[in-house]
Amino acid sequence: MSDRIADPWGSRTPYGPPAVVERLAASLPGRLKDVLPGDLGRRSPWPVRVDTFLQEGIGEQDVDAWVQAASIMHSNGDAMDIAVKDGRIVGVRGRAGDRVNHGRLDPKDLYGWQANNSPDRLTRPLIRGCGGELVETDWDTAMNLIVAKSKELLDGPGGWGHFGFHTSGQLFLEEYYTLGVIGKAGIGTPHMDGNTRLCTATAAAALKASFGTDGQPGSYTDVDHCDAIALWGHNVAETQTVLWARMLDRRRGPRPPAMLAVDPRETPVAREADVHLAIRSGTNMALMNALIHVLIDKGWYDERYVRAHTLGFGELQRTVAECTPEWAAQICDVPVRLIEQAAELLGSCDRLLSTVLQGFYQSNQATAAACQVNNIHLLRGMLGRPGAGLYQMNGQPTAQNTREAGANGDLPGMRNWDNPEHIRRLAELWNVDPSVIPHWAPPTHAMQVFRYAEQGSIKLLWVSATNPAVSLPDLARIRRILAGDELFLVVQDLFLTETARFADVVLPAATWGEKQGTFTSVDRTVHLADKAVEPPGEARPDLDIFLDYARRMDFRDKDGAPLIKWHDPESAFEAWKACSAGRPCDYTGITYEKLRGESGVQWPCTPGAPRGTERLYTGGRFNTDPGYCETYGHDLLTGAEYSEEQYRAKEPGGRAFLQAAPYQPSPEVPGQEYPLLLTTGRTVYHFHTRTKTGRAPQLNDAAPEPWVELSPGDASAMGVSEGDTVRVESPRGALEARARVCGTRPGVVFVPFHYGYWDRDDSGPGDGTARAANELTITSWDPVSKQPLYKVAAVRVSKVAGADGALSAAPTVGAAAPHDPRVPRTAGGPAAEASEAFERPGDGGPGVQERSGLRRDPGDRERFTPRDRVPRRTEEE
Ligand SMILES: Nc1nc2c(c(=O)[nH]1)N[C@H]1C(S)=C(S)[C@@H](COP(=O)(O)OP(=O)(O)OC[C@H]3O[C@@H](n4cnc5c(=O)[nH]c(N)nc54)[C@H](O)[C@@H]3O)O[C@H]1N2
Ligand SMILES: Nc1nc2c(c(=O)[nH]1)N[C@H]1C(S)=C(S)[C@@H](COP(=O)(O)OP(=O)(O)OC[C@H]3O[C@@H](n4cnc5c(=O)[nH]c(N)nc54)[C@H](O)[C@@H]3O)O[C@H]1N2
Ligand SMILES: [Mo]
Numbered sequence: 001m002s003d004r005i006a007d008p009w010g011s012r013t014p015y016g017p018p019a020v021v022e023r024l025a026a027s028l029p030g031r032l033k034d035v036l037p038g039d040l041g042r043r044s045p046w047p048v049r050v051d052t053f054l055q056e057g058i059g060e061q062d063v064d065a066w067v068q069a070a071s072i073m074h075s076n077g078d079a080m081d082i083a084v085k086d087g088r089i090v091g092v093r094g095r096a097g098d099r100v101n102h103g104r105l106d107p108k109d110l111y112g113w114q115a116n117n118s119p120d121r122l123t124r125p126l127i128r129g130c131g132g133e134l135v136e137t138d139w140d141t142a143m144n145l146i147v148a149k150s151k152e153l154l155d156g157p158g159g160w161g162h163f164g165f166h167t168s169g170q171l172f173l174e175e176y177y178t179l180g181v182i183g184k185a186g187i188g189t190p191h192m193d194g195n196t197r198l199c200t201a202t203a204a205a206a207l208k209a210s211f212g213t214d215g216q217p218g219s220y221t222d223v224d225h226c227d228a229i230a231l232w233g234h235n236v237a238e239t240q241t242v243l244w245a246r247m248l249d250r251r252r253g254p255r256p257p258a259m260l261a262v263d264p265r266e267t268p269v270a271r272e273a274d275v276h277l278a279i280r281s282g283t284n285m286a287l288m289n290a291l292i293h294v295l296i297d298k299g300w301y302d303e304r305y306v307r308a309h310t311l312g313f314g315e316l317q318r319t320v321a322e323c324t325p326e327w328a329a330q331i332c333d334v335p336v337r338l339i340e341q342a343a344e345l346l347g348s349c350d351r352l353l354s355t356v357l358q359g360f361y362q363s364n365q366a367t368a369a370a371c372q373v374n375n376i377h378l379l380r381g382m383l384g385r386p387g388a389g390l391y392q393m394n395g396q397p398t399a400q401n402t403r404e405a406g407a408n409g410d411l412p413g414m415r416n417w418d419n420p421e422h423i424r425r426l427a428e429l430w431n432v433d434p435s436v437i438p439h440w441a442p443p444t445h446a447m448q449v450f451r452y453a454e455q456g457s458i459k460l461l462w463v464s465a466t467n468p469a470v471s472l473p474d475l476a477r478i479r480r481i482l483a484g485d486e487l488f489l490v491v492q493d494l495f496l497t498e499t500a501r502f503a504d505v506v507l508p509a510a511t512w513g514e515k516q517g518t519f520t521s522v523d524r525t526v527h528l529a530d531k532a533v534e535p536p537g538e539a540r541p542d543l544d545i546f547l548d549y550a551r552r553m554d555f556r557d558k559d560g561a562p563l564i565k566w567h568d569p570e571s572a573f574e575a576w577k578a579c580s581a582g583r584p585c586d587y588t589g590i591t592y593e594k595l596r597g598e599s600g601v602q603w604p605c606t607p608g609a610p611r612g613t614e615r616l617y618t619g620g621r622f623n624t625d626p627g628y629c630e631t632y633g634h635d636l637l638t639g640a641e642y643s644e645e646q647y648r649a650k651e652p653g654g655r656a657f658l659q660a661a662p663y664q665p666s667p668e669v670p671g672q673e674y675p676l677l678l679t680t681g682r683t684v685y686h687f688h689t690r691t692k693t694g695r696a697p698q699l700n701d702a703a704p705e706p707w708v709e710l711s712p713g714d715a716s717a718m719g720v721s722e723g724d725t726v727r728v729e730s731p732r733g734a735l736e737a738r739a740r741v742c743g744t745r746p747g748v749v750f751v752p753f754h755y756g757y758w759d760r761d762d763s764g765p766g767d768g769t770a771r772a773a774n775e776l777t778i779t780s781w782d783p784v785s786k787q788p789l790y791k792v793a794a795v796r797v798s799k800v801a802g803a804d805g806a807l808s809a810a811p812t813v814g815a816a817a818p819h820d821p822r823v824p825r826t827a828g829g830p831a832a833e834a835s836e837a838f839e840r841p842g843d844g845g846p847g848v849q850e851r852s853g854l855r856r857d858p859g860d861r862e863r864f865t866p867r868d869r870v871p872r873r874t875e876e877e
Helices: 018-027 105-116 139-154 174-185 201-211 241-252 268-272 284-297 301-310 313-320 326-333 336-348 366-379 399-405 419-429 446-455 475-482 542-553 570-582 644-649 697-702 714-717 846-852
Strands: 047-053 065-070 079-083 088-094 127-128 134-137 163-167 193-196 228-232 258-262 273-276 352-356 391-393 460-464 488-493 505-508 517-520 525-529 676-681 707-710 725-729 734-741 748-752 795-800 833-838
Touching: 047 105, 065 525, 088 105, 088 139, 088 273, 088 697, 127 139, 139 391, 139 505, 163 542, 174 193, 174 399, 174 419, 174 517, 174 542, 193 366, 193 446, 201 391, 228 336, 228 366, 241 268, 241 419, 241 517, 258 268, 258 336, 284 313, 284 326, 284 336, 284 366, 301 366, 326 336, 352 366, 366 391, 399 517, 399 570, 517 570, 517 795, 570 748, 676 697, 707 714, 707 725, 714 734
Parallel strands: 163 193, 163 460, 228 258, 228 352, 258 273, 352 391, 460 488, 488 505, 676 748, 707 734
Antiparallel strands: 047 088, 047 833, 065 079, 079 088, 127 134, 127 505, 517 525, 676 795, 707 748, 725 734, 725 795
C-alpha cells in the first residue's frame, strides 16, 4: 500500500532506453530477464505499475463493473477503469495496457472521483425568481427561458452579435463539435471561446506559427529514448505527475537523460534538474534569445536540417546577435555560467525532449518565447524521430479537442478562418451558406468576449464547464461584468460555483463517469470515456443540453433539414470524423469500437494508417503550405495579422518558420509602491477552482487553505516567519493568507490560484477576506495568442498577524516545501492508501527492478552532474 498524498508519484520503476535494456537483458541471468519487457522493438520499455484506489471497505472482488475512461483532471490522458458498485462510483484503477500511463494514476485521479458523489451536486435547473433568488425549476421552463431570450436577440437588431459563449477544456470532443456547429452555423456568432484561452491558446499559437497548424509533434515514448529533457516553465511533477514519474524512472535507470528546468521557483522539477535557471518571472524571451545566440555562435545546430526544412534563419541570427549570456544574465538575474551550461546541455544532446507550459504561456511574450523552444528543436533537427520530442503542453484534459473541434476561437479541423476554401468546405459539410459562418475577422478571444459583455453588446453569455468568477484575471472587474443587469447569464455546471451564483439560469450537468465521449492527450492519444453510472437527479450530459437547445431553436440547414444531424455521442463522433478528414487531426480511422481495445490511439489515424501515427513531421515536411495552414501568421511583437499575399510571398513550401523577436519587459514590473513580482499557479493536490478536489477529503486536507510563498530573504526583510498571516496587495485588489517560507526566488511571491472566495458551506466568503489569487492579477494578454498574463504582476506584501504558534497548512510536498523543519509533513494516512501492482507481482514488486541492476549505471558518463545546480540565494549570502 502506498500513501499517494505523502508520495504523489508512487514507487520508482527505473528503466533505460530500449537499446540499453536489450544489452542488459543479454547479460542478465534467466529469471531477471523476465522482468524486462518482451517486444523491445515495438513496446515501450517503461514497466507497468497499476495504481488502484477503492472506497474504504470495498475490495476488487466487490466491484460490480469496471468501466473504461481516462483522466479528466490534467492533459496527460492517463487511462483508467472506473469501479462501479450498486450504481455508484467506488474507485478507479489505471489501465495497464495503455500506451500513455502503463497503469499509473495521478493523486487527483485516485481520489478526485469522490466529488461525483458529493451531496451538493446540482440536481435540478435553477432560475432567478422574483425576489432575485435562484429557485429550482424543471428543464422545460429553464430551456424555454433561454430559447425565448435567444430568439428575441437573434431576431432583433444586432442579432448574432449579442451572443457570447465561454466554454471549457473539460467537455468531450463530441460536445465541442456540437457547440461549435451551433455557434458557427446555427447562430453565426464569432464570439465563442473558453477557458482554453487562459490555458493553452499559446500552445496552439506557437505550433501554428512555427509549423503551420496546431498538433503536437511528439509522443510520450520520447521519454524512453531521449538523452536530455528541458522543462520550460513547466512544473510537470505537480501538474502531470504520471509524465513526471516516467521522466523520474528514466533518471533512475541506466543512461539517464540530462535535465534542464527554467522556473523562478524551487519546484520538484528544479530540485531534480542538473541545471536550474531560476530566472526572474517575465524574462523568458531574454533567456531564450541568449540560448539561441550561443547555439548559433558555437555552431551547435544542424545546418543541413535548417537549410532544407526551415525559413527565417538569417533574421533569427540577426535578432539574437547581441543577446549574449552576459546580457541575459542581467535581465533574468541568473549567473552567466548557468546560462552557458544550459546552452551546452541543449547544444550537445542527441535526442532532446522539451515540454513548455504556463511559465511561458501565461508569462510575458508568451507566443514569442514558446516559438523559441520550437526554434531550438528546428535548429538542432530535433523533431520527428524517437527521443527528439516537443510538447507544447496542454493543461486541461480536453483542451486539445476544443481546439480541434472549433469551440474556442478556432475553426473545426484546424481550418484557417482567412482561407475561403476552408470556409467553403465547412459550409458544404454543414449544408449551409458560407456567409453564415463567421469568417470576416478572427474569432473573438475570451478576454474580448468579456469586454463585449462589459460594454453591453454581448447580452447573452453562456458559460459551460468553467468558473470565470475565480479563474479570470482581475476578479473585481469580472464580478461587475457577471452581475451586470443587462447580461443574461447561463451557467452549466455540476455545482453552484462562484460563477453560477451570478446566473439567470443554472443548468445541472452530468460529468465524467456519467456520460460518454472521447478526448485527446498531449501526445494525440485519443481515449474513450464510457458512462459508468447515472447522473444525480435531473442532471444531463452537456451534449444532451446542447442538442436540446438546437432542437428548440430549430436551427435548419440550407434545405430546411435540422442543422444538427446527430443525436448521441457516437453519432456526433462520426459527424466529427467527416469534418476532420484530410486535416492534420484526421480521425477517420478511429471508431468507438477501436478505442475499446487495449490502448488509446494517436491521431492522425486513417484507414491507410489504422494504428495511428506516433510522430508528426518525421520527414521534415511541415503543414505550412498556404492552402493547408491554419493561419497566415502574425507579427510576434504586435500581433498584427499577415495577409494571404504576404504569406504566399514567403513561399514556405512545407518548411517550418524560425520565428524571431527581441525581448521586451513585462507590461507591469515592480516599482517603489509595489516592489515584488507576483506569480500564480498550482499545487499537486488541487485542480483549478477546487470544485472537484475540494470535495475529496484526502486532497482537500492536504491543502485546505491558500498560502503565500516567500523567499527566506524577502520574508526576513519584512519580519515575516513561517505561518504568519500576510496581506498581498496589487493595484487591483488584495488577499490575506498565511506565509510559507520556501524556495521561490528572491523578489518573487507565489500564490496558488485554486481558492475562490465562496466557502462550500454556502456562507459566502465568511469573514469577508478575499483569498483568490485573481483579485491581484492584471487584465493584459499576449498579442498573438491573447492568453492572459497570470504569471506577472507587481505587488506589495505586509505582515498582518503573527503565527501564534500555528504553522501554515500549505503542503510540504512540491514547490511549497518549507524551509522550517518544524512543519509537519503532508500525508494522507490510512484514508489515502492506494495500491500499486507491478507487471509481475509474484516477482516482488518494485524491488525487482531495483535488484535487476536497472539502476543508474556508474559506467555511463554523465555530462551534467548535480554540482552544476544553481546556487541558492538565501539570507546567508
Ligand atoms: N495538480 C494540478 N495539475 C494540473 C492542474 C491543476 O490545477 N492542478 N491544471 C492542469 C492545467 S489546466 C494546466 S494549464 C497545467 C499547468 O501546469 P504548469 O504550467 O506546470 O503549472 P503552473 O503552476 O501554472 O505553472 C508552472 C510554473 O511556471 C512558473 N513560472 C511563473 N512565472 C514564470 C516565468 O515568467 N517564467 C518561467 N520560466 N516560469 C514561470 C511557476 O513558478 C510554476 O512553477 O496543469 C494541469 N495539471
Ligand atoms: N491566477 C491564475 N489564474 C488562472 C491560472 C493560473 O495559473 N493563475 N490558470 C488558468 C488556466 S490554465 C485554466 S485551465 C483556468 C481554469 O479555470 P476554470 O475553468 O474556471 O476552473 P475549473 O475549476 O476547472 O472550472 C471548471 C468548472 O466546470 C465544472 N465541470 C466539471 N466537469 C464538468 C462537465 O462535465 N460539465 C459541466 N457543464 N461542467 C463541468 C466544474 O464543476 C467547474 O466549476 O484557470 C486559469 N486561471
Ligand atoms: Mo489550464
